[in-house]
Amino acid sequence: MITIGNIAAAIEEFAPTALQESYDNAGLQVGDPHAEAKAALLCIDVTEEILDEAIARGANMVISHHPLIFRGLKRITGRSPIERIVAKAIKHDVALYAAHTNMDSARGGVSAHAAAKLGLTDIELLAPQNGKLLKIVTFVPSAHAAAVKEAMWQAGAGHIGNYDSCSYSMQGTGTFRAQCGANPFVGKVGELHSEPEERVEVIAPSWRKDAVVAAMLSAHPYEEPAFDVIALGNDSPWGFGVVGNISPTPAMQLLADVKRIFHVGAISYSGSNMEQSITRVAFCGGSAAELIGDAIGAGAQMFITGDVKYHDFTSSNHRIIIANIGHYESEQFTKEIFFDIIRKKFPNFAAYYSEKERNQINYL
Ligand SMILES: [Zn+2]
Structure with a gap:
């Protein structure tokens, strides 16, 4: 079964929501991420007409570029198109999902x-x-360096351009003295110990920090691994x-x-x-x-x-x-990105371009 959350995750793998601007409201706006996704209708803006089209075509997910809900909704009584669309989407079990400035920046x-x-x-x-890249550095006994690097790569570190598994290693010596209550991987409690270690550096997107650090800690043999998380001033991709x-x-x-x-x-x-x-x-x-x-x-x-x-x-x-x-004209092909992501990840899932969508701006 493909869920609404699975479709959202595929889009967010391409366009992480952490890339969205502070004023934005991208992501799942209406719906249950655990519900089955039957089909998706793709558009730039969610309108009442497009929601009706989704219902008529059996699509229980509408994926748009512009978020329908931008600011908080204090009531849903049908007084505005946004309130009516939200109410109708809930009533008909249609999920509303948007990838906005995160899709711009992806x-x-x-x-x-x-x-x-x-x-x-x-x-x-x-x-x-700027401010989206981190360097994560840790110090590992050489025999365990490969496993620690692999764990961090798997968690999303080490991607540069069209390369993955990027890292830098340098040999050195770590020192420590285990105190009472410690259970050291090497060395004895109360004795100063020197251990040949590898300094391992990887780059990571800021939103993967927790995952990469957790993966590093779980693969690291030490009871108290030392590590640095360093914010980079590099331009991000x-x-x-x-x-x-x-x-x-x-x-x-x-x-x-x-x-x-x-x-x-x-x-x-x-x-x-x-x-x-x-x-x-x-x-x-x-x-x-x-x-x-x-x-x-x-x-x-x-x-x-x-x-x-x-x-x-x-x-x-x-x-x-x-x-x-024109705003719409310059963004209209964004629907194709949604389509391509879904087609690649879920080849048998039905994703349709809206037939009702039109530029809401006319020219005389
Ligand atoms: Zn726009």
Whole structure:
């Protein structure tokens, strides 16, 4: 049986909820994680129409990019669409799940996935998150180092880029004197002991700290293992927006391509040199005008995002072409990420794209 929680866990393996912004509310919003998941309907926003579609199609899970419940609900009396959707979802046993800013920041998340539609290559993060990486160091008798490393890797440590099982070891000597009441693995109570040890270092995401430390402690032979947990200032492999290269394309041609690929009713854009050929493009799904400076700093000639205001356009002094393609348009392909995750992990589970979903913004 595949549960609602199993589907959520698969999505969170790709986009851990620890990556979400402080204002966000990603995760399971309505429903029992232990209940069987029969089928899932995929969308960007949960609407009453989409919930009706899920019920009609026998899908007892709706997976959206935007969370339905963002702030606390004080009552559920049907006065607002959110209250009505929550009440109806509970009544019909439909779980509501969202992966929002955690999906934005995930490796291969919202922006990287959308940018691939444009054919961007050599993709890098535009605004990596900081404070998400730890180094965990421990000191192990050499004969036990391999087992301790393996335990930490299994718990989620030691991933760097496309590599796993990363660690660093150095030989040294540990000293200790067991006190009364101790039961030392080596050495005698009351005697100073020197032991050849290996200093083992691994890197880990901050949200795996407890799991990695617990795994290390359980594999470590000492009664009182020494270890350090060190916060790193390194840019993390998670963050907002991407920048990449594109084969030389005239600016107006690229805007026309974007309009077609993202089904945009109208692109509003600014730029003083629309004659140039574009080879470097920054993209951020959703509402990311605050990353204009990062896009300029990354050498992009064009920045594509949604929700750009007048002063956002003008504040860049035309040092970059800014293309405002709409919030929904820039995030619409996020449903495909959900689909791919589910298809890979649960090949026989039914995940459907909503047929009722539409951009709620129209263009005249
Ligand atoms: Zn959004």
